[in-house]
Amino acid sequence: MQIAIASGKGGTGKTTLSVNLAARLCRTGHTVTLADCDVEEPNSHIFLSPAWTRTDEAHAPVPRIIQDRCVGTDCRICVNECRFKALAWMGEVMDFPELCHGCGLCMEACPAGAIVEASRVMGIINHGTADTGNGSSLRMLSGTLRIGEAMSPPLIRSLLEEAASPPYTEGIVLRDCPPGTSCPVITSLEGADYTILVTEPTPFGMHDLRLAVQTLRLLGQPFGVVVNRDGMSAEQEGTVLDGWLLEEHIPVLARFPYSRAAASACAEGTLLIDALPETTARYDALWKEVLTQMTRATGGSLHA
Amino acid sequence: MREILVISGKGGTGKTTITAALAASGPAKVIADCDVDAADLHLIARPDDTATTPFYSGQRAVFDSELCTQCGICQGKCRFNAIGSGVRHRAELCEGCGLCAYVCPAGAIRMTERLCGEWYHSVSRFGPMVHAALGIGEENSGKLVTTVRTESGKVAKEQGLEIILTDGPPGIGCPVIASLTNTDLALLVTEPTRSALHDLERIAELTRHFRVPAAVVLNKADIHAGLADEVRAWCRQANIPLLAEFGWSDDCTRAQLLGLTLVEFRREAWLPVFESLWRDMLALTQGGQPLPA
Numbered sequence: 001m002q003i004a005i006a007s008g009k010g011g012t013g014k015t016t017l018s019v020n021l022a023a024r025l026c027r028t029g030h031t032v033t034l035a036d037c038d039v040e041e042p043n044s045h046i047f048l049s050p051a052w053t054r055t056d057e058a059h060a061p062v063p064r065i066i067q068d069r070c071v072g073t074d075c076r077i078c079v080n081e082c083r084f085k086a087l088a089w090m091g092e093v094m095d096f097p098e099l100c101h102g103c104g105l106c107m108e109a110c111p112a113g114a115i116v117e118a119s120r121v122m123g124i125i126n127h128g129t130a131d132t133g134n135g136s137s138l139r140m141l142s143g144t145l146r147i148g149e150a151m152s153p154p155l156i157r158s159l160l161e162e163a164a165s166p167p168y169t170e171g172i173v174l175r176d177c178p179p180g181t182s183c184p185v186i187t188s189l190e191g192a193d194y195t196i197l198v199t200e201p202t203p204f205g206m207h208d209l210r211l212a213v214q215t216l217r218l219l220g221q222p223f224g225v226v227v228n229r230d231g232m233s234a235e236q237e238g239t240v241l242d243g244w245l246l247e248e249h250i251p252v253l254a255r256f257p258y259s260r261a262a263a264s265a266c267a268e269g270t271l272l273i274d275a276l277p278e279t280t281a282r283y284d285a286l287w288k289e290v291l292t293q294m295t296r297a298t299g300g301s302l303h304a
Numbered sequence: 305m306r307e308i309l310v311i312s313g314k315g316g317t318g319k320t321t322i323t324a325a326l327a328a329s330g331p332a333k334v335i336a337d338c339d340v341d342a343a344d345l346h347l348i349a350r351p352d353d354t355a356t357t358p359f360y361s362g363q364r365a366v367f368d369s370e371l372c373t374q375c376g377i378c379q380g381k382c383r384f385n386a387i388g389s390g391v392r393h394r395a396e397l398c399e400g401c402g403l404c405a406y407v408c409p410a411g412a413i414r415m416t417e418r419l420c421g422e423w424y425h426s427v428s429r430f431g432p433m434v435h436a437a438l439g440i441g442e443e444n445s446g447k448l449v450t451t452v453r454t455e456s457g458k459v460a461k462e463q464g465l466e467i468i469l470t471d472g473p474p475g476i477g478c479p480v481i482a483s484l485t486n487t488d489l490a491l492l493v494t495e496p497t498r499s500a501l502h503d504l505e506r507i508a509e510l511t512r513h514f515r516v517p518a519a520v521v522l523n524k525a526d527i528h529a530g531l532a533d534e535v536r537a538w539c540r541q542a543n544i545p546l547l548a549e550f551g552w553s554d555d556c557t558r559a560q561l562l563g564l565t566l567v568e569f570r571r572e573a574w575l576p577v578f579e580s581l582w583r584d585m586l587a588l589t590q591g592g593q594p595l596p597a
Contacts, residue, residue: 008342010474011316015499040475041314041506043499061383083363083402083415103401104383147509150446150478179315179474180341183443186396190385203560204320204344211342214440218396233557260527267528269498 002163002173003290004192008208008215010179012198013228013256013266014038018176019047020272023130024283026138031171035163037188038178039123039143039155046269050128050140058143059119060154061102062086065093069114078106078115102154122146122155125162139168152178153187160190181215189215194294195223196253196286201241202233209241213250222297224253226286232258251293254286305460306589307453309338309483309516311472312493313503318523319493321556321566323471324348327430328567329575330582333467335428336456337435338449338483340421345471350563351426351433359436361447363400364418367393371412378404378413396441418442423451425459432459446482449473453483476510488589490516492544495524496531501538508542518544519588521581525549547584548577 005018015038022034022044036044063078063086070093079089086100087093097120107115123145130138143159145152156178163173177188189195195216199209209225216223225245245252256262256279265275273280310326312319323345327335337345365386372391379387382404386397405413420443423436434456438445456468470487473479484490490511494504504520511518520539525532532549539546559569566574 009315009344010342011314040477041499041503043314043502046498046502081402081406083400101399101401102383103399103403104381105401105403105406108381108403109406145477147476147506148481148513150481152475152477181440182341182438182445183441184475184477186441190397202557203347203563207344207347208342211440218440233561263527267495267497267531 001171002175002192004175004177004189004195005198006177006185006189006195006212007179007198008181008210008212009199009205012200012205014179014198015043015047015176016266016272017196017198017226017228018174019044020279021283021287022138022174023048023132023271024273024280025172025287026132026136027134028284029136033139033141033163033168033171033173034176035159035173036140036142036176037156037159038176039145039152039159040178040184042142042144044176045140045142047271048130048132048138048140050130050138052126052128054127056125056127058122058125058155058158060100060122061104061117062097062100062120063095063106063115064118065095066114066116067092069112071112071114075111077109077111081105081109098150101151122149122151122158125155125159127162141168152184156184156187160188181211185215186219189219189221192221194290194297195221196290197223197225198228199225199241200229200232201227206241206244213248222294224251224290224293226253227255229258230255251289253289253293254282256282305457305466305468306489307468307470307487308489308491308585308589309470309472309487310491310493311480311483311507312474313476313507314500315474317493317495317500318556320344320348320471321560322493322521322523323469325566325574325578326469326582328565329578331467331586332465333431333469334456334460334463334465335430335433336452336468336470337433338452338470338479339473340436340438340445340448340452341473341479343435343437346435348560348563348565349428349430349433351424351428351435353424353426355425357423358419359421359423359448359451360417361420362418362443363402363415364395364398365393365400365402365404365413366416367391368412368414371410373410373412375409377407377409381407399443421448423448423455425455431465432463434459445473446478449479449482476506480507480510481514484511484514484516487516489585490518491547491585492518492520493523494520494535496522496528496535498531501531501535504535504538508544517588519585520544520546522546522549524552526551545584545588548581550577
């Protein structure tokens, strides 16, 4: 079961929700994997201090030109077909790997078999486990984009391929997604069974939630909303958000009240379920509601 | 002309709140919003859009179901899972590479120009503004960011304005790189949390990579005393000037609810703070040191 945790805006509490829900599910006997898909700014390890057991370089496919085989100036099919300007003609075919999307068209199109597939490093993928207490251990997968690398979706795709392979196929996979509504988020949401959208009751939070909702509707995937820092702004704004959610028939999965103590615990990198044990019941109720809503969305054919 | 970019690595640190307050203080300027994916500055600046321009970038495959023989070759070749079972095109996953059109034996796929969003020339109460909205699920945000920067540069030249103030996107990827290259100063907004400190280190590394001078503003400084000390120590060690510290304040949310900047919300409290930040930033972009407080 793949559950994504997303939000239009950064800083709404995605990672806080992801790490606490993951730890709580783990402590209550579930098999859980937390996949940190925010490869530009991975933060979930800060809260869970995992022991990394394996680090793999993640590669993206790029073309390698075998100049001896290239037909040369009369052909240039690869240069003309590449829509990303990753190949150029400068007396011979030159490649610009940082512009390459790894689509494979140049290799497919070359009539001389002069282009083969090579790869370049996008970043790393860490595998590990975090001890969550009570003898339970949480599986963790985390990607880290190389500094200066512009495209994160290929790294996210590799990460999600890992998350869809044994041993991670067993149990629940929680995906901590990047903010926004563009390609990195779309990649992170791809194939999720259900998405939890986290928002906060402010004009910025509400504006970005609308965009996130449009994204989920475009993908045709089921989702619900968690209102974080509930009560942080004037009563009126809470009403605006609630009214909108009601109007749009969007289920509210849980509410977490604004609390200075919670903010300090999060700042420290401590789990809320440890720092403020009364929040544990809220995470349990949230999970119950996610399962109910998922069952409803899939027409009752859910097997957890 | 000098460009000052406000970025944070991590979202939610108060980047837009601080950009808006800087917009309402300091010298005459063009304001730009390069967070094209989740633009929020317009919620405070409330600009009047004077010109809207559609933004086209890249291509997208279009399928002709009459010609399609359901052979499945395109589905097998597409590396982006953009063609689902039954040769159903999933436009939201399409990278526009054209491989499917190239391999289709029936000529059922053609490539068309892709509308990715739009950008706006506007007038706000802080001066001219250039901003944009990326379409849902669209890529090439880097190119849209570059468009916003080019256009804000043109406006500055036309109107004889010396300063461009830009609200940047979160992260360290394509949109941030497009915002950062050749800018004069990156103002890094952070907060005393483990996550923000981690992201500050990564964003500072990115500014070094592109040789852009950086300075730090510590927001919500009082939510964790120990971590605030760590941020201060990190700035000293990284040799990045810490220009200002703000405590956690209700004013931020209350001003946001009214669609106002901090400077407009409580002028006497906030204007001196942001005027002082402007003096330091301008000194840094002239290659000097920040002025003593």
